[in-house]
Amino acid sequence: MSAPLSAGGVPRLARGVRLRHDEARGQWVLLAPERVFQPDPVGVEILRKVDGVRPLSLIVDELASAFSVDRARVAADVGAFLAGLVEKGLIEFGGSGEAGP
Amino acid sequence: MNALADAPARSEMPAPPPPPAPYGMLAELTHRCPLQCPYCSNPVELERRNGELDTETWLRVFSEAGKLGVLQVHLSGGEPTARRDLELMIGHCVAVGLYTNLITAGVGVTPERLRAIADAGIDHIQLSFQGADAQTTDHVSNFPGAHGRKLAVAREVRRLGLPLTVNAVVHRANIHQIPAFIELALALDARRIEIAHAQYYGWALRNRGALMPTRAQVFEALAIVEEARERLKGRLTIDAVVPDYYAKYPKPCMNGWGRQSLNVSPSGKVLPCHAAETIPHLDFWNVREHALADIWTGSPAFNAFRGTDWMPALCRSCERREIDWGGCRCQAMAIAGDAAATDPACHKSPLHAHMLALAETDAVTADAYDYRRYL
Numbered sequence: 001m002s003a004p005l006s007a008g009g010v011p012r013l014a015r016g017v018r019l020r021h022d023e024a025r026g027q028w029v030l031l032a033p034e035r036v037f038q039p040d041p042v043g044v045e046i047l048r049k050v051d052g053v054r055p056l057s058l059i060v061d062e063l064a065s066a067f068s069v070d071r072a073r074v075a076a077d078v079g080a081f082l083a084g085l086v087e088k089g090l091i092e093f094g095g096s097g098e099a100g101p
Numbered sequence: 102m103n104a105l106a107d108a109p110a111r112s113e114m115p116a117p118p119p120p121p122a123p124y125g126m127l128a129e130l131t132h133r134c135p136l137q138c139p140y141c142s143n144p145v146e147l148e149r150r151n152g153e154l155d156t157e158t159w160l161r162v163f164s165e166a167g168k169l170g171v172l173q174v175h176l177s178g179g180e181p182t183a184r185r186d187l188e189l190m191i192g193h194c195v196a197v198g199l200y201t202n203l204i205t206a207g208v209g210v211t212p213e214r215l216r217a218i219a220d221a222g223i224d225h226i227q228l229s230f231q232g233a234d235a236q237t238t239d240h241v242s243n244f245p246g247a248h249g250r251k252l253a254v255a256r257e258v259r260r261l262g263l264p265l266t267v268n269a270v271v272h273r274a275n276i277h278q279i280p281a282f283i284e285l286a287l288a289l290d291a292r293r294i295e296i297a298h299a300q301y302y303g304w305a306l307r308n309r310g311a312l313m314p315t316r317a318q319v320f321e322a323l324a325i326v327e328e329a330r331e332r333l334k335g336r337l338t339i340d341a342v343v344p345d346y347y348a349k350y351p352k353p354c355m356n357g358w359g360r361q362s363l364n365v366s367p368s369g370k371v372l373p374c375h376a377a378e379t380i381p382h383l384d385f386w387n388v389r390e391h392a393l394a395d396i397w398t399g400s401p402a403f404n405a406f407r408g409t410d411w412m413p414a415l416c417r418s419c420e421r422r423e424i425d426w427g428g429c430r431c432q433a434m435a436i437a438g439d440a441a442a443t444d445p446a447c448h449k450s451p452l453h454a455h456m457l458a459l460a461e462t463d464a465v466t467a468d469a470y471d472y473r474r475y476l
Contacts (some may be wrong), residue, residue, distance in 0.1 A: 016225045016264030024122050024170030031200040033266050033293050034340065036124055036172055044436060056206065063274050089292055091474045 005056055009093040010032050012052035017090050019047050031094075032090055046078055050091065056082070107268070120396045125362040127375060128159070130187070136206050137243035138231060139308040140270055140299040143179065144378050147475050152368040156186040158388065160193045162365060165393035167171075167197035169205050177204040179367070179475075182214065185436035188221040195222035202227060204268070205346060207254035208247050215254065219261045226258050227266040227295070232274075233281035241274060243472045255289040262407040266324055271322065272312040279325050283419025286337060294337060295324055302376035304429050304473050311470050313463035316347045346460035350421065351428025351444035358406040358430060363397060371396045375378040376431040380440040386398035405431050406441070415450075417445050 007012075013019065018031045027042045030037040039047060045066075049059045060078050064071040085091040110158075132147040142338050154162075166174060177446060181187055182205055185252060194201040203218065204227045210218075216336050230251055231241035238248035258265045267286040286294040298319070301309045314322075323341075330339045344438060345352050355362060355374045364372040369388040382399040397403060405411065416427050428444025436445040436454050436459070445452035 014264075015262065016292070019445065020198065022170070022172060024168070029172060029226075031172055033202065033227070033264060033296075033338075040250070087335050089335060 003087070005061075005083055005093060007057040007075075008055050010052060010055050011050045011059070011082055013050060013094055014090055014092045019050075029088060037088075042077070043081055044048050046081055050082075052094070108254075120359060120403075123360075123362050123397060124171065124446065125173045125175065126171045127167050127175045127239075127362065128162070128190075128376065129177050129179065129364065129366050130159070130181045132286075132473060132475065133183040134180040134206065135244060135410040136180070136231070136474075137474055138241060138270070139305070139470040139472055140272060141304040141473040142300060142302060142375060144303045144471075147308070148367045153184075154365075154367065154369045154388070156189060158342055158369065159186075159190055160168040160391055161390050162369075163190065163194050163196050163199060167199055167307055169394045169397060171199065172180060173200040173202060174408045175202045175204055179426050180209070180212050182218075188217045191218060191221035191223050192435050195224070197467040200224050205229070205244075205254075206247075207251045208242075208244060209250075209354075210254050212257050214259065215257050219263055223263065225266065227268050228255055228258065229268045229270070230282065231270070231284065231286050233278040237275050237316075239280065243468075243470075252289070253267075253289070259290045264293075265289065265297060267291045268295045269298065270297045270299050271314075273314045275319070276314045276318050276322050279322055280329070283329050283333070283337070283339070287333075292337060293340065295340045295342065297323075297342035300342065300376075302379055302435065304471075306435060307471050309459075309466070310463045310466035311468035313346070313460055313466075314344075315464040316461070317414055319344050319347050320328070326419045343401050345429070345432070345444075345446040346456060348446050350446045351425050351432075351446040353425045354429035354432075354444075355426075357408075357426035359397075359403040361427065362405070363393075371400060371402075373406070376432065377402065380434045383440075411441060413441065419449070 009032045016033055018028060020031065025040060030039060030047065045063060049062060060071060060075045063078065064074040082091055087095065107460060131153055132143055133150060141225060163174065181203060181472050191201055201223055202225045204225050207228050228251060232236055232238035232248065235248035239245050250444065255265060267289065269282040282296065285293060299305055326341050333339065340454050343352055364375045365388060366372060370385045372378065372385060383405060386396045386400040409417055412422065412425050412427050416422055428446055430440045432446060433442040434440040436456050443450040446458040447453060
């Protein structure tokens with residue numbers, strides 16, 4: 001199931017998955033059926049760019065530029081993070097140019 | 102002792118810090134249900150319709166839950182669609198930021214009702230199946246035609262674009278159908294399935310002799326689920342509610358008493374778990390009289406078994422005390438006759454062999470179902 005993610009693919013939250021700020025605990029949470037995930041601050045930055053419109057390559061470009069980090073390293077980190085969420089059923093990938101849900 | 106001379110006496114010390122906020126709340130909107138499942142987990146004494154909380158009180162409870170830190174609310178029962186004000190409640194839960202999950206048997210839910218539920222903003226629907234085929238579902242639920250109605254509801258849920266979980270409670274009559282349940286979930290385009298081994302509290306305890314599978318069946322079921330979970334990673338999430346009569350370690354019931362979640366009964370009693378009323382003498386506070394946050398922090402029932410201080414020495418000294426959280430208090434009550442005893446599911450309990458013997462005896466008992474009847 002862990003095929004490499006295509007740079008042109010468009011990640012989106014799987015249906016039934018929501019990202020919201022948890023006021024009571026002062027953190028961002030990813031909510032899914034019967035599950036609560038608490039991504040670390042880097043994960044939150046990635047997830048806030050997952051909108052079903054931006055392709056993976058653009059997300060990497062934007063994060064590399066925003067944090068002035070080597071693009072290849074960002075690509076590896078973002079790819080690993082999203083692949084983990086795909087395996088958990090929290091993120092789905094649409095093809096290049098797909099407009100999301 | 103001089104260093105302590107200025108310390109305040111114990112009685113003047115500040116109150117202990119409040120417990121961390123709960124993540125989930127099960128709202129049992131009603132005990133009414135069209136199905137008659139012998140494994141029903143609700144209490145033997147059901148709450149009557151005229152004792153149910155009114156709409157306004159439920160809406161206040163949902164608002165308070167959101168403020169308290171609850172992230173997910175599970176609208177359940179009984180059959181929650183028996184409440185005519187369900188859509189109003191869903192809309193309110195969504196408005197206050199709660200991830201809103203509907204747990205339904207599906208049999209009386211028309212496409213129009215489902216559309217209204219979707220329009221109200223429901224996040225997710227969990228639909229129960231009593232069997233993987235019509236004969237089993239209809240027999241276990243004692244509702245002719247139930248399976249066909251559930252299939253129709255599942256298709257409508259997906260047609261509306263809503264995420265679907267299939268819930269399957271397994272026991273002797275259907276434990277061999279686990280592969281078929283998984284195929285059913287895939288065919289219905291569900292992304293999640295719960296394989297929940299029947300838990301023997303409330304009404305279900307009466308039917309243990311008719312429901313208990315053998316040890317061999319349970320271990321085969323666990324292996325099938327493990328294999329499928331690996332094979333279907335990324336396609337179907339498989340969650341299991343584990344059977345504990347044949348286990349070595351107890352289940353970490355509710356992930357610890359009063360630690361992550363709370364239940365509100367149809368009449369407004371707030372319970373640490375939905376079987377908690379089987380423990381006599383616990384003092385449950387009611388949302389009619391107390392704010393939810395005060396109940397979470399101060400209710401004697403919640404504080405009775407919170408943390409590890411209440412544990413018997415055997416548990417308090419165990420390296421798994423914050424893994425198992427002492428197992429299940431209701432099971433200690435049911436088997437050991439003492440809610441504060443070590444859970445007999447644990448191999449360290451002096452009653453462990455007794456519990457295993459109960460299961461092995463029940464597994465070869467051919468009792469007929471004592472169906473639950475309550476509309």
